Amino acid sequence: MRSAFLVSQAWRSSLQGLLSLIAIGGVFAGVADSTARAGSAPEAPTREAPARAAATPASSTAELAALVEHLRQQGAVFYGAWWCPHCTHQKELFGQEVALRLPYVECEKDDAGRQRCAAAAVRVYPTWDLKGQRREGLLTIEELRAWSGFAASR
DSSP, X not given: OHHHHHHHHHHHHHHHHHHHHHHHHHHHHHXXXXXXXXXXXXXXXXXXXXXXXXXXXXXXXXXXXXXXXXXXXXXXXXXXXXXXXXXXXXXXXXXXXXXXXXXXXXXXXXXXXXXXXXXXXXXXXXXXXETTEEEESOOOHHHHHHHHTXXXXX
């Protein structure tokens, strides 16, 4: 049994290393692409670009802070991994200050986090759990508002 655990840990480490290399390659590819286009005319926006730009606030707002507190009060849990770009983007949607209050569980830094995520049967990052319901993947602020029943005061 012990040898199976060691193989499993070695496989996990290899997979994490490979994913890190893929992520780094994607960053360099994006830099190379933007450098190549630096002197050219701007491209027409894609379908994804406006939504992503509009969804990322420059800083936290009172409404985002209220949404996070609502999520916490409702018992929501956001599972993620330090190396996951979608998890990073999920946090960035709230702004730097409010993101620190998210009900976040880090699944990959230590054994306690790995055990908690395994017990919750987390398969994908990011994963949100709320009152027995699960959402996998990056959620917009609007999706989190609707799913959690958040009503902003206007």
